[in-house]
Amino acid sequence: MEELIFNLFIFVLASFVGFELISKVPPTLHTPLMSGANAISGITLIGAVVVAGSLDDSYAQWIGLAAIIFATINVVGGFLVTDRMLEMFKKKKEDEQ
Amino acid sequence: MSQFLPESMLPFISTSIQLLYLVAMAFFIFGIKRLSSPATARSGNQLAATGMLIGVIVTLFEREIVTFEFIIIGLIIGGVIGVIAARTVAMTAMPEMVAIFNGFGGGASALVAWGEFTRAGVEVALWPGQDLTTTGLGILIGSLTFTGSFIAFGKLQGFISGRPITFPFQNYFNFTLTGVILVLVGFFVFDPTNMPLFWTIFGLSLFLGILTVLPIGGADMPVVISLLNSYSGIAASMAGFVINNNLLIISGALVGAAGLILTNIMCQAMNRTLGNVLFGAFGGGGEVVAAGEIGDKSVQETFADDVAIQCSYAKKVVIVPGYGLAVAQAQHTLKEVAALLEEKGVTVKYGIHPVAGRMPGHMNVLLAEADVPYDQLFDMDQINPEFSSTDVVLVIGANDVVNPAAKTSPGSPIYGMPILNVDEAKRTIVFKRSLSPGFAGIDNELFYADNNQMFFGDAKKSLQALASAIKELD
Numbered sequence: 001m002e003e004l005i006f007n008l009f010i011f012v013l014a015s016f017v018g019f020e021l022i023s024k025v026p027p028t029l030h031t032p033l034m035s036g037a038n039a040i041s042g043i044t045l046i047g048a049v050v051v052a053g054s055l056d057d058s059y060a061q062w063i064g065l066a067a068i069i070f071a072t073i074n075v076v077g078g079f080l081v082t083d084r085m086l087e088m089f090k091k092k093k094e095d096e097q
Numbered sequence: 098m099s100q101f102l103p104e105s106m107l108p109f110i111s112t113s114i115q116l117l118y119l120v121a122m123a124f125f126i127f128g129i130k131r132l133s134s135p136a137t138a139r140s141g142n143q144l145a146a147t148g149m150l151i152g153v154i155v156t157l158f159e160r161e162i163v164t165f166e167f168i169i170i171g172l173i174i175g176g177v178i179g180v181i182a183a184r185t186v187a188m189t190a191m192p193e194m195v196a197i198f199n200g201f202g203g204g205a206s207a208l209v210a211w212g213e214f215t216r217a218g219v220e221v222a223l224w225p226g227q228d229l230t231t232t233g234l235g236i237l238i239g240s241l242t243f244t245g246s247f248i249a250f251g252k253l254q255g256f257i258s259g260r261p262i263t264f265p266f267q268n269y270f271n272f273t274l275t276g277v278i279l280v281l282v283g284f285f286v287f288d289p290t291n292m293p294l295f296w297t298i299f300g301l302s303l304f305l306g307i308l309t310v311l312p313i314g315g316a317d318m319p320v321v322i323s324l325l326n327s328y329s330g331i332a333a334s335m336a337g338f339v340i341n342n343n344l345l346i347i348s349g350a351l352v353g354a355a356g357l358i359l360t361n362i363m364c365q366a367m368n369r370t371l372g373n374v375l376f377g378a379f380g381g382g383g384e385v386v387a388a389g390e391i392g393d394k395s396v397q398e399t400f401a402d403d404v405a406i407q408c409s410y411a412k413k414v415v416i417v418p419g420y421g422l423a424v425a426q427a428q429h430t431l432k433e434v435a436a437l438l439e440e441k442g443v444t445v446k447y448g449i450h451p452v453a454g455r456m457p458g459h460m461n462v463l464l465a466e467a468d469v470p471y472d473q474l475f476d477m478d479q480i481n482p483e484f485s486s487t488d489v490v491l492v493i494g495a496n497d498v499v500n501p502a503a504k505t506s507p508g509s510p511i512y513g514m515p516i517l518n519v520d521e522a523k524r525t526i527v528f529k530r531s532l533s534p535g536f537a538g539i540d541n542e543l544f545y546a547d548n549n550q551m552f553f554g555d556a557k558k559s560l561q562a563l564a565s566a567i568k569e570l571d
Contacts, residue, residue, distance in 0.1 A: 003227075003341065004227040004338075007337075007338055007341070007343070007346055010343055010346050010347060010350075011334055011338075011346050011347075011349075011350050012350075014346065014347040014348075014350035014351055014354075015350040015351075015353060015354045016354075017126065017350075017351065017354075018129075018350055018351040018352070018353065018354025018355055019354045019357075019358060021126065021129045021130055021133075021351070022129065022354060022355045022358045022359075023358055024130075024133045025129075025132055025133045026133065026134075026476070027362075027449070027451055027457065027458055027461070027476050028135060028458060028461045028471055028474055028476070029132055029133070029134075029135060029138055029458060029461070030359060030362070030456075030457035030458030030461075031191060031195075031454075031456055031457060031458035031459050031461065031462045032132065032138060032142070032458070032462070033129075033132050033355065033359075033457075033458070034195055034322075034323065034326055034355070034356075034359060034456065034457060034458075035191070035194070035195050035198070036128070036129070036132060036141075036142050036145060037129070037326065037330070037351070037352045037355040037356070038195055038198050038199055038202065038326055038329065038352070039145070039146070039149070039198070040125055040128075040129075040145055040149070040330075040348050040351065040352050041199075041202045041326075041329045041330045041332075041333045041348070041349060041352040042149070042198075042201075042202050042205070042333075043149065043152060043333055043344060043345055043348040043349065044202065044205045044206045044209055044332070044333040044336045044337075044345060044349075045149075045152075045153055045205070046152055046153060046156045046342060046344065046345060047206075047209035047212075047213070047336045047337070047339070047340045047342065047345060048171070048205055048208065048209050048212070049153065049156050049157065049159075049162065049168055050156065050159060050161055050162060050340060051208075051209055051212035051213060051216060052167040052168050052171060052212075053157075053159075053161070053162030053163065053164055053165060053167065053168050054161045054162060054163065054164075054216060055163050055164055056216045056217075056218070057215055057216050057218060059215055060212045060213075060215040060216040061164075061167050062167075063208050063211055063212035063215060064167060064171075064208075064209075064212045065167045065170065065171045066171075066208050067171075067205045067208035067209050067212060068167070068168060068171025068172060068175060068205075069171045069174050069175040069178075070175065070201040070202070070204045070205035070208065071175065071201070071202065071205035072171060072172050072174075072175025072176050072178075072179060073175045073178045073179045073182070073198065073201045074179070074198045074199075074201045074202040074205065075149055075175075075179070076175065076176045076179030076180060076183070077178070077179030077180070077182045077183045077194075077198055078179075078183075078198050079142060079145070079146040079149070080179065080180060080183035080184070081182075081183035081186060081191075081194060082142045083139065083142055083143065083146075084183060084184075085188070085191075085462050085465070086135075086138045086139040086142055087139060088462070088465040088466050088468075089135040089138065089139075089465045089471050
């Protein structure tokens with residue numbers, strides 16, 4: 001039970017950090033913020049790696065494989081597409097130089 | 098990978114893994130922090146990606162991981178699909194892309210919970226109740242994010258009708274279904290080896306995702322995508338509870354918070370409550386025209402030459418783009434018009450309503466793609482005080498977000514929605530195909546105002562005509 005409570009503390013505190021950080025992002029960047037945050041939610045990839053890499057149960061490994069594919073699409077696609085968008089946000093001065 | 102290291106190092110590994118997770122987490126937080134300015138945003142995203150890379154590599158050293166075939170195959174397949182998708186997607190299709198990525202993220206979290214559960218085999222009977230609870234919730238949230246995101250994708254793509262799909266007592270049914278699943282999760286905690294029960298929870302959760310998004314109108318998709326984004330974060334957190342991993346819990350919570358904030362911003366911009374968006378079945382897609390409203394009023398029509406003269410001799414021109422601009426693929430032509438006006442010494446600004454695109458901030462990305470510098474883009478709050486000193490406002494492909502009925506007619510469905518006060522400018526020119534109403538199906542008084550002119554036609558052709566008319570003035 002102590003573990004659960006400890007994890008809940010972390011969850012709630014991290015949510016507060018999230019609210020603080022994200023409310024400072026200007027509307028101009030909301031789409032990249034969303035796709036970037038989306039890529040971060042692919043962190044579940046770590047869990048998928050653990051499931052796919054252990055030898056306890058081959059059936060579980062197949063589930064892990066599917067989880068890795070899904071999560072990797074989310075992570076790789078998410079970060080790359082965010083980068084593509086942010087690359088386009090340029091200042092006018094740089095254009096003129 | 099830890100089996101390749103000398104025995105004496107093993108005690109240090111698990112500590113090192115945790116410390117490096119802490120580093121990855123710091124990278125995520127600094128990454129998001131840097132996203133708060135366009136100048137630092139790109140490096141912020143790269144920082145977050147680096148954090149992710151650290152997290153994944155470090156995990157390979159977990160003692161439980163002894164085989165790598167599945168991991169390598171999975172990373173290659175997912176990576177290739179991700180790279181291709183990210184490289185080829187059109188910027189107008191960004192909401193669809195985010196919806197799909199969300200779905201995969203949520204699905205992956207559900208699979209992790211399922212995989213952990215399967216891996217434990219009969220030992221799940223020994224699992225403490227809290228682990229079983231988070232497993233059940235992880236499967237619930239992950240699955241409903243998965244199917245819900247794909248329905249949202251279908252609606253945005255037009256595979257599924259954008260109109261709300263409803264049946265009698267739908268909301269009661271969905272509430273009941275949610276309640277039933279939660280009760281079943283309760284039973285599951287006490288009887289984790291009951292596989293039919295497990296499959297029922299899984300199946301009903303997938304079904305719930307479909308049912309909750311189907312009744313939501315296409316125009317409300319920005320809210321739904323933000324909310325699903327939040328769910329995918331919470332699903333990742335739940336997976337973190339299941340495998341007892343702090344990095345997952347923290348990152349998931351950050352994303353969950355981001356999604357909630359964006360959901361809230363979008364709801365405020367549309368003057369709707371979240372409950373109304375989710376359960377109100379609003380937004381028909383323009384079919385519900387209030388007949389008879391349009392006939393008895395007259396509009397002034399204008400043409401390219403006249404618009405060119407008015408704009409060229411103006412001091413300040415504000416452009417209000419809407420999604421119609423993106424549909425017509427006219428962003429680049431618009432940028433050309435703006436550049437021509439600037440050459441003539443006209444100050445050009447863009448006023449952007451929060452729901453101008455199909456997801457939060459979408460219009461900004463579309464204009465950035467057309468090389469419009471971001472310091473010319475102004476949010477609603479920044480640009481509204483400027484309209485009274487603006488000579489000409491060009492409204493292109495936008496409708497409800499400039500409708501004065503939101504301020505003046507308490508009976509209007511959009512009454513109270515914050516709008517761009519273009520009616521305060523000396524002159525407004527609306528680029529539009531016809532007089533048809535927008536998604537809310539409401540007639541727009543602005544069109545009939547004395548200081549408004551209508552420039553009918555396809556946005557791209559109209560802007561091309563305008564560009565050549567401005568050039569001819571020289």
